[in-house]
Amino acid sequence: MKRVSTVQLATALASVALVMALVFPAGAQAPAGPAAGPSGFSFPYKDKAGVLKARFTGASSTPKSPTLHLVRQFRVETFRGDGTPELVGEAPECLLDLSTKDVSSAGMLAMRQSDGQFAVRGEGFAWSHESGRLVLSNKVHVTFRADPFASAAKPANPPRP
């Protein structure tokens, strides 16, 4: 089997932050605002070229203030440029701040790469759009299929056959 490069772990972890950035990209409208309703919502996010980059869904969205919404059964799917699935993130519920585009919850966040190479989950999370920081408060669990300590460069002395 072909060996997975160590950079894949880095790429996968970086993708977690990236998908959060995709949730509320700079200049984009927050998904749970106008499109949200008591019967749920589905919000596709497309880039300027019209390519689908992500899809956000929720079972319901309840305004807590003019800018703060409680979203239940939150789910985000991201897609590569060719349209293939990339990442899936799910949270039973989360608070969405439309003014800051921050997302937070005391509950679970689970994200996984669609090809099964990487997944992360945590209990309690906060995503700050301004700082680009994802805080996982408790019970962080990451799984991956790459050697985190393997170098991209091959050893000077390869093993004997």
Next chain:
Amino acid sequence: MKPTLLPLLIAPLLVVAAGAEDLPLPEGSLDAAHGIIEQKNGNWHFWGDVHLVYPGVLDLTCDDMQVAQATDANGKPRPDRIIATTNVVMAIVMPPTTNSVTLAVKPGGLAHATAFQAVFNGTDNTVTLTGSAATGLPKVVTADGAFSGPLLTFDRARGRFVATNGFHMTFKAEMLKGLSGKTNAPSAK
């Protein structure tokens, strides 16, 4: 102080991936009480009962782990520096085959390392173990011996181990059996 090379003893210690190409990739995991992923600067921080497991290769526990990314020539992020700090304990499984002469560390064997801090440097492909006043010197223990020193560095690209500022080694006498009569092959000219 001049570094001391121990190329024959520990050479393959962290050549952890040798022989792995024919094996299916195991699933690794990292558990921690808390974590932060910084998108903008590419830094990750895990702390509280950090436990990194890569089956058949490495099992590492520590109290704090920080990962700093760099971008490779292809523009992809890669771990440039992994710093495991406080109560670092590593169990390293040696690959089943290796090109290095092994004295204390046998292919397929297990090396047990303890340190205050372990730093993986992705730029020069080394792992550096250091101690502290509270925890003492970093130490590596195998089935046939042990060694410690103020600064233990595994040069993974060259497959050698470097001890700086001296080292102390203990080993079982029987590990020397079978070595008599063996000489190094002449170097190619």
